Amino acid sequence: MEYQEDINRAVAQRKSNKRFFQRLKKVKEKKLDAQFRDVHSTAFEEIDCLSCANCCKTTSPIFRDIDIQRLSKRLRMTPADFVERYLQLDHENDYVLKSSPCTFLQEDNKCSVYEDRPLACREYPHTDRKKMHQVLNLTRKNTEICPAVSRMVEQLKKAY
Numbered sequence: 001m002e003y004q005e006d007i008n009r010a011v012a013q014r015k016s017n018k019r020f021f022q023r024l025k026k027v028k029e030k031k032l033d034a035q036f037r038d039v040h041s042t043a044f045e046e047i048d049c050l051s052c053a054n055c056c057k058t059t060s061p062i063f064r065d066i067d068i069q070r071l072s073k074r075l076r077m078t079p080a081d082f083v084e085r086y087l088q089l090d091h092e093n094d095y096v097l098k099s100s101p102c103t104f105l106q107e108d109n110k111c112s113v114y115e116d117r118p119l120a121c122r123e124y125p126h127t128d129r130k131k132m133h134q135v136l137n138l139t140r141k142n143t144e145i146c147p148a149v150s151r152m153v154e155q156l157k158k159a160y
Contacts (some may be wrong), residue, residue, distance in 0.1 A: 002051050002052065003047065003051075003052050003054070003147030004144040004147075005143070006147035006148075006150040007054065007144055007146075007147055007150060009063070009150060009154075010143035010144045010149075010150040010153070011144050014144070017140055017143055017153060018140065020156075020160070021134075021136050021137070021139070021140045022154070024136055024156070024160075025136060027132065029131065029132075029133055032132050032133060033129075033130050033131065033132050035126065035156060035159065036127050036132050036152065036156075037128050039127075039151075039152040039155040039156055040127045040128040040152060041128075042151075042152075042155065043127075043149075043152045043155070044148055046148075046151065047147055047148040049109075049148075050108070051109070052109070052110045052146075052147060053101075053105060053109035054111070054145055054146065054147070055124055055125070055145055055146055056101055056102040056105040056111070056121075057100060057101040057102070057105065058100055058101070058145060059066060059100065059145055060096035060097035060100065060102070061096070061097075061117075061118045061119075061120030061124070062094045062096060062118070062119045062120050063087055063096065063097075063118050063120075064094040064118065064119060065079075066097075066119075067117075067118035067119060067120075068082055068087075068095065069084060069115060070116045071116055071118075074113060074116045075113075079080075085094065086098060086103055093138065103137060104117075104133055104155075108114055112131070125142045125145075125146045125148065125149045126138060126142075126154045127139060127142075127148075127149060128138065136147065139153075140153075
């Protein structure tokens with residue numbers, strides 16, 4: 001994978017990243033949101049998701065009821081059949097994929113259901129949103145999945 005160095009760095013810095021994210025929790029909400037928006041834009045000017053797709057290869061989004069409805073309709077199956085075929089309940093009772101990589105990931109790293117993909121996929125990696133404080137733990141974990149998030153955190157470290 002072209003961006004493996006970014007992910008390897010994040011894994012190697014797991015402990016220091018954990019401490020860094022503890023410091024970020026003390027930053028004022030609006031300031032933190034603005035800083036993440038800035039580094040998000042920069043990172044995604046450099047990163048081509050289609051040349052990576054590590055998120056689709058290694059993790060599963062949460063499928064909400066509306067996601068299940070939309071995807072089952074697209075695939076011309078009942079929601080119950082969709083759940084039975086593709087999903088399972090995780091330890092938090094959320095529907096997630098039964099296996100990785102994502103069933104809908106194609107060989108060219110494109111999504112076969114892109115227009116109808118789950119909200120969690122649409123919003124991934126959740127770094128250009130408001131109230132970043134709410135997803136800091138998830139963002140820290142995503143440094144080891146998404147090279148763009150890894151780069152964002154490296155940029156933010158320079159500010160702190």
